[in-house]
Amino acid sequence: MAFRPRRREPEVVVEVKPERIRVTGRGVKPDGRFGDLLVSKFINSMMRQGRKTISEKVFYSAMDIVAQKSGNTNALEVFTAAVNNVKPAVEVKSKRVGGATYQVPVEVNRKRAQSLSIRWILEAARGKKGRPMAERLAGELMDAFKKEGAAITKRENTHKMADANKAFAHYAW
Numbered sequence: 258m259a260f261r262p263r264r265r266e267p268e269v270v271v272e273v274k275p276e277r278i279r280v281t282g283r284g285v286k287p288d289g290r291f292g293d294l295l296v297s298k299f300i301n302s303m304m305r306q307g308r309k310t311i312s313e314k315v316f317y318s319a320m321d322i323v324a325q326k327s328g329n330t331n332a333l334e335v336f337t338a339a340v341n342n343v344k345p346a347v348e349v350k351s352k353r354v355g356g357a358t359y360q361v362p363v364e365v366n367r368k369r370a371q372s373l374s375i376r377w378i379l380e381a382a383r384g385k386k387g388r389p390m391a392e393r394l395a396g397e398l399m400d401a402f403k404k405e406g407a408a409i410t411k412r413e414n415t416h417k418m419a420d421a422n423k424a425f426a427h428y429a430w
Contacts, residue, residue, distance in 0.1 A: 285297050285298055285301065288300060288313070290317060291333050293333060293337075295336075295337060295340060295371075296316070296333070296336070298371075298372075298375065299316065299336075299340070299375050300312050300313055300316050302372070302375045302376065302379060303315065303316060303379055315390050315391050315394065316391075316394070318391040319390075319391040319392070319394040319395040319398065320332045320333075320336065320395075322391060322392060322395035323335050323336065323395050323398055323399060326395065326399055327399070327402075335398060335399070335402045336398055338402050339378065339398045339399075339401035339402045340371065340374050340375060340378065340401070341374075342401050342402065342404050342409065343373075343374035343377055343378055343401050343408045343409060343411075343412050344365075344370040344371060344373070344374045344412070345365050345370055345373055345374070345412050345415045345416065346364070346365060346370070346416065347362050347363065347364055347365060347415070347416060347419040348362070348363060348365050348373075348415050348418075348419060349361060349362050349363070349415075349418045349419050349422055350363050352425075352428050352429075354428060359422070359425040359428055360418065360422040360425065361422065361425045361426065361428045361429050362418075362419035362420075362422055362423050362425070362426050362429070363429055374408070374412075377407075377408040377411045377412065378394075378397055378398065378401060378408045379394075380407075380408075380411075381397045381400075381406060381407035381408040381411070382394040382396075382397040384407060385397070385407075
């Protein structure tokens, strides 16, 4: 007779974990007048100290001024085109390589390009003093629509910086 040890196979216990529920962010709701997400993002960016109603009033009165100035063009189309005209395609980021800091040109993410264009339009409108904010914002939106003005200048300067430093593009990460 051969020796046969009494060996049991180990029990394999498989724990079934419940699937994780991924919670998506609430995001931004479309605004009440135009029903557009870009408009509500713009209003939220314009808002200071949580005063959304003031920011909405200023924006909507600026859109009324744009509608008067533009004539037959829809004010929402002018606004959307203005934001798209200011969006940068490339920007420079600082990268430290061996003790030297290089300005490396990097392609801009779609969301970042949108937020930069909104920020630049608002900065340009806030930079003009002497008139009510609605008039300044309307003027800057019309300028951006025509591809001129301070926000477009900022975009062009960003592109020039990236073009001047394209020799360092191989450092992009």
